[in-house]
Amino acid sequence: MTIIQQLKTAFPVGSVISDTEQCSPYECDGLSAYREKPLAVVLPSSIEEVKTALQICKQNHVPVITRGSGTGLAGGALPLKDGIVLGLSKMNKILKIDPLARTAVLQPGVRNISVSQAVEPYGLYYAPDPSSQVACSIGGNVAENSGGVHCLKYGLTVHNVLSITIIDMDGHVSVLDEKDDGIDLLALMNGSEGLLGVIVEVKVKLLPKPDTAQLVMAGFDTVTQCADAVTSVLEQGIIPAGLEMMDRFSIKAAEEYAKVGYPLDAEALLLCEVDGSFDQVKVDTQRITDILKRGGATTIRVSQNEEERIALWQGRKNAFPAVGRFSPDYYCMDGTIPRKQLAFVLEQIDALSKKYQLEVANVFHAGDGNLHPLILYDANKPGELQQTEKFGGEILKLCLDVGGTITGEHGAGIEKLDSMCHQFPEPELKIFHAIKAVFDDSGLLNPGKAIPTLHRCAEVGQMHVHNNNLPFPELERF
Numbered sequence: 001m002t003i004i005q006q007l008k009t010a011f012p013v014g015s016v017i018s019d020t021e022q023c024s025p026y027e028c029d030g031l032s033a034y035r036e037k038p039l040a041v042v043l044p045s046s047i048e049e050v051k052t053a054l055q056i057c058k059q060n061h062v063p064v065i066t067r068g069s070g071t072g073l074a075g076g077a078l079p080l081k082d083g084i085v086l087g088l089s090k091m092n093k094i095l096k097i098d099p100l101a102r103t104a105v106l107q108p109g110v111r112n113i114s115v116s117q118a119v120e121p122y123g124l125y126y127a128p129d130p131s132s133q134v135a136c137s138i139g140g141n142v143a144e145n146s147g148g149v150h151c152l153k154y155g156l157t158v159h160n161v162l163s164i165t166i167i168d169m170d171g172h173v174s175v176l177d178e179k180d181d182g183i184d185l186l187a188l189m190n191g192s193e194g195l196l197g198v199i200v201e202v203k204v205k206l207l208p209k210p211d212t213a214q215l216v217m218a219g220f221d222t223v224t225q226c227a228d229a230v231t232s233v234l235e236q237g238i239i240p241a242g243l244e245m246m247d248r249f250s251i252k253a254a255e256e257y258a259k260v261g262y263p264l265d266a267e268a269l270l271l272c273e274v275d276g277s278f279d280q281v282k283v284d285t286q287r288i289t290d291i292l293k294r295g296g297a298t299t300i301r302v303s304q305n306e307e308e309r310i311a312l313w314q315g316r317k318n319a320f321p322a323v324g325r326f327s328p329d330y331y332c333m334d335g336t337i338p339r340k341q342l343a344f345v346l347e348q349i350d351a352l353s354k355k356y357q358l359e360v361a362n363v364f365h366a367g368d369g370n371l372h373p374l375i376l377y378d379a380n381k382p383g384e385l386q387q388t389e390k391f392g393g394e395i396l397k398l399c400l401d402v403g404g405t406i407t408g409e410h411g412a413g414i415e416k417l418d419s420m421c422h423q424f425p426e427p428e429l430k431i432f433h434a435i436k437a438v439f440d441d442s443g444l445l446n447p448g449k450a451i452p453t454l455h456r457c458a459e460v461g462q463m464h465v466h467n468n469n470l471p472f473p474e475l476e477r478f
């Protein structure tokens with residue numbers, strides 16, 4: 001029997017898709033420049049079915065690419081043509097809400113936004129809020145250690161997950177809990193990009209909804225003033241619930257899309273939200289307004305009610321699709337830098353935009369120093385995708401040069417394999433490979449993603465030479 005026949009025998013009708021047309025929706029994730037049809041897509045409904053799928057794949061030595069909602073932007077869920085996509089969208093139940101302990105137990109396919117919606121009647125919410133939260137899954141959030149607007153104050157996914165259940169390629173189930181002694185395996189799984197195990201259950205921490213929240217929107221004549229304002233707010237000891245920045249292009253795109261009243265004459269926009277008790281929010285809002293005025297803000301608007309606050313966020317939250325309306329394609333970069341370098345790096349990105357003659361929109365988590373330059377391009381123009389990727393690679397090198405890192409929240413996937421060679425020296429890459437081998441000795445879980453081979457690093461010229469001894473001299477250099 002072929003593996004597809006074995007899967008079809010083991011699963012109910014409709015849970016295994018092998019028809020080429022029906023596999024099409026799974027051929028890419030949010031990094032849509034890369035596409036591949038998988039051998040088949042398996043849609044399990046339970047932990048038992050996940051185990052079965054993994055065991056069949058292991059017996060047949062077939063790779064497994066786990067997929068949540070496919071909103072990832074680094075190609076982490078890109079299929080392999082000889083691999084199975086394990087889609088977890090049917091495992092989308094909220095298994096338990098404990099309002100007293102302020103926890104929820106979720107199946108991996110639960111959409112991020114559904115968690116806050118389900119616990120709202122108890123006055124609770126789930127803090128990490130990626131802009132893709134209407135679609136992305138909690139399993140995907142853990143696998144990418146996703147962030148969002150409110151992570152500046154409340155932490156990334158890793159800070160809000162209490163335990164997870166994972167299954168390895170042999171079908172063994174393990175529960176990793178924050179209370180476990182020894183190595184922090186729970187943290188290791190956050191950001192593991194489907195390489196170490198399949199996440200089948202997640203217990204998350206819920207927070208009480210703050211009494212109130214207020215948003216201060218400020219427009220600036222220059223990007224530098226706006227970037228400096230970010231540092232000024234934080235230097236004063238205020239930790240905003242969100243501190244987001246948009247440049248002229250993004251302001252225009254978001255305003256045309258969401259019509260929320262962003263100032264179209266501003267070169268840069270800051271959205272700064274504070275939350276907490278009524279008294280604290282009143283004090284912080286006034287302090288922030290004063291800081292931003294002193295920093296040269298030309299427009300300041302403070303939300304006067306909940307509707308206005310939510311409306312002002314709508315522009316920012318829809319900025320990616322809004323920018324997408326201006327170009328056939330865009331490439332969303334993700335790098336993180338020390339906040340004090342914001343103005344310098346944005347200037348450099350502008351210069352690179354001129355060098356490559358490709359427009360860029362910047363909309364990002366300024367408080368975390370997490371940049372998201374969106375490079376606009378047209379994949380139908382010969383060579384433009386390659387130029388875009390070169391441009392993106394230069395942005396990530398720039399992030400490293402100023403003491404930052406090549407990803408903030410989107411992961412490495414296939415997109416950043418070369419950049420991983422720039423950031424991590426050979427000994428660290430070897431450790432990454434060794435860790436993967438401990439969890440996945442057959443190398444069948446999402447192979448070829450996130451961790452570059454040493455051979456690849458040699459090709460991109462990033463093999464480190466110590467004492468004139470070139471490691472792996474047998475490898476061909478380019």
Ligand SMILES: Cc1cc2nc3c(=O)[nH]c(=O)nc-3n(C[C@H](O)[C@H](O)[C@H](O)COP(=O)(O)OP(=O)(O)OC[C@H]3O[C@@H](n4cnc5c(N)ncnc54)[C@H](O)[C@@H]3O)c2cc1C
Pocket residue numbers: 029030065066067068069070071072073075076077088108129130131132135136137138139140141142143144145146147148149193194195197198199200320321409410446
């Ligand atoms: C418009 C837009 C806005 C976005 N904004 C943000 C943002 O603000 N912050 C942010 O952090 N990200 C953002 N993203 C990126 C993306 O939404 C996140 O990375 C998200 O967590 C991916 O979840 P997913 O369910 O779609 O995962 P997928 O794309 O399906 O998978 C992502 C990776 O996780 C692995 N994986 C998925 N589920 C599991 C599982 N159960 N077990 C093991 N591995 C698994 C996959 O193999 C893959 O490597 C945005 C994306 C878009 C398109």
